[in-house]
Amino acid sequence: MRKQVSAIKGTKDILPREAKKWQSVESVTKRILELYSYKEIRTPVFEATELFEKGTGQTTDIVIKEMYTFQDKAGRSLTLRPEYTPSVVRSIIENRLYLKPEPLRFYYIGPMFRYDKPQKGRYRQFHQVDIEVFGEEDPAIDAEIVEMANYLLKELKVSYTETLVNSVGCKDCRPSYIKDLRSQAEEVRRVLCLDCQRKLKLNPLRIFDCKVETCREAAQAFPRITDYLCQDCEEHFSRFCDYLAFYSIKYKVEPRLVRGIDYYTKTTFEVVSSKLGAQNTLIGGGRYDDMMKEFGGPDLCGIGFAMGLERLISVVPFTEEKGKFLYLVYLGDESERAGMKAVHFLRREGVECLIEYKERSMKSQMSRANKLGAAWALIIGEEEVKKRKYKLKNMATGLQMEGTQEEILKIIRESP
Ligand code: AMP
Numbered sequence: 001m002r003k004q005v006s007a008i009k010g011t012k013d014i015l016p017r018e019a020k021k022w023q024s025v026e027s028v029t030k031r032i033l034e035l036y037s038y039k040e041i042r043t044p045v046f047e048a049t050e051l052f053e054k055g056t057g058q059t060t061d062i063v064i065k066e067m068y069t070f071q072d073k074a075g076r077s078l079t080l081r082p083e084y085t086p087s088v089v090r091s092i093i094e095n096r097l098y099l100k101p102e103p104l105r106f107y108y109i110g111p112m113f114r115y116d117k118p119q120k121g122r123y124r125q126f127h128q129v130d131i132e133v134f135g136e137e138d139p140a141i142d143a144e145i146v147e148m149a150n151y152l153l154k155e156l157k158v159s160y161t162e163t164l165v166n167s168v169g170c171k172d173c174r175p176s177y178i179k180d181l182r183s184q185a186e187e188v189r190r191v192l193c194l195d196c197q198r199k200l201k202l203n204p205l206r207i208f209d210c211k212v213e214t215c216r217e218a219a220q221a222f223p224r225i226t227d228y229l230c231q232d233c234e235e236h237f238s239r240f241c242d243y244l245a246f247y248s249i250k251y252k253v254e255p256r257l258v259r260g261i262d263y264y265t266k267t268t269f270e271v272v273s274s275k276l277g278a279q280n281t282l283i284g285g286g287r288y289d290d291m292m293k294e295f296g297g298p299d300l301c302g303i304g305f306a307m308g309l310e311r312l313i314s315v316v317p318f319t320e321e322k323g324k325f326l327y328l329v330y331l332g333d334e335s336e337r338a339g340m341k342a343v344h345f346l347r348r349e350g351v352e353c354l355i356e357y358k359e360r361s362m363k364s365q366m367s368r369a370n371k372l373g374a375a376w377a378l379i380i381g382e383e384e385v386k387k388r389k390y391k392l393k394n395m396a397t398g399l400q401m402e403g404t405q406e407e408i409l410k411i412i413r414e415s416p
Helices: 016-035 049-055 061-066 085-094 139-155 174-187 194-202 204-209 213-220 231-246 309-315 332-348 362-372 382-387 405-414
Strands: 046-048 068-071 077-080 105-113 125-134 161-167 265-273 281-287 302-308 326-330 376-380 390-394 400-403
Touching (some): 016 125, 016 309, 046 049, 049 061, 049 077, 085 302, 139 231, 139 265, 139 281, 161 231, 174 204, 204 213, 231 265, 302 309, 326 332, 332 376, 332 405, 362 376, 376 382, 400 405
Parallel strands (some): 326 376
Antiparallel strands (some): 046 077, 068 077, 105 125, 125 302, 161 265, 281 302, 390 400
C-alpha cells in the first residue's frame, strides 16, 4: 500500500465550509478596522532571522525555542515570521513611510509560525489579525485600540470576554523593578521550573509568561510592576484607564500581565475569553515606544495588538447562509450546449451557477440539485432548446416557471 503524506503536526486545513466562516469573520474585521482608518499592509512570510532576534527579543520563548529558522541556498539565515510587528517596523523604515502625510495605521491578516507544543488553541501555523499605529504618544490611542478590539468582538457577537490591562513601565523605571523582582524570585528559586530558573538570570519578567502551576503560584507573591512606575508611566497609565472609563469599557488591572515579548513599554493589554480553555487569550497587545529607533528608524513610538483567528473563530457564532446558486439540469448534447450558454449569460449577470459535465438522468440531476442545496434548478431538455424557453424550478417552493434566459434572470433577481 502507498504511504499517505499527512499534514504537518500543528497545522490544519481550513475546509470549504469553515473557510466560509473565516471569510465572514475577515470581512467584518476589515470593515471595522477601516472604519478606524487602518490601511492594509502585506509583508513577506519570511524575513532575516535577526529581525526577530532583535525585535521580538533574545530572551523571549519565541526567539529561544519557537522560531522556524532555516538556511536558504545562499546560506542566509531566514525565519518564518512568528509575529508581525518587527516586519511592519522594518517595512516602514525601508519604504520611508514616515515621510508620507498618511497616518501610520496599518492592519494585516495572515499566517504566523511558531514551533510550540500543539494543543487546543495553539498551532504551529496560526493566523493573526494585527494592527499597528505609529507616532501617537497620547494614551487616548491606547484606549482607542482597546475600544476598537471590544467593538470588533461585539460586531462578531463574541461574548464572555474580559479586558485586562497593565503597564510594564519604561527603560527608566523598569530596571529597579527587575532588580527587586530578581532578588525575590531568587529566594524561591527551588520551586521554579528549570526554564524559569534560566529566565531569572536572563529576564525575570518572562517568569510571568510561564504556565507551570508552581511558577504561577510563586509569581503571585512577586512585587507588582505598577508599584514601580515613574511619573511619566504612572500618568500615562492613569490617563489610559480614564479613557477606558470614558468609553465605558469594563477592565481589570492585572499587574502580572507582561506578555511574552520583550519590546513592550507602558501599556499592555489582553482580551480573554472564558469560552476558551487554557489558551484563553483572544487578543494581546501593547505599546512599544523604542522599537523603531532601535532599528535605525525615526524616533516614533508604536502600539498595536494581535488577535488569533483560530481562537476567535472557535467562539464566533455562525449560521451558514443557504446556497443561492442555480443548478443546471440538462439531457443530451444540444441541451448541454444551450445550458452552457445560459449559464455563461447568468454568471455574467452575477448569478452563481453550477454545471456538472456528467451524463446523468434528469431525475438523478434533480436529486443532486436538491442534495447540494441549490436555490434554483434550470431545466433544459430537447423541447426547451427548440422553444428557446427554459424551465426554472424554485427548489424551496417547488414552483416551476418558464422563460427565455433574460426572463429567467428577471425572476431570479426579483425573488426575495
Ligand atoms: P502574541 O503574538 O503571542 O501576543 O499572540 C497574540 C494572539 O495570537 C494570542 O492572543 C492568540 O490569540 C494568538 N496566538 C498566539 N500564539 C498562537 C498559537 N501558537 N496558536 C494559535 N493562536 C496563537
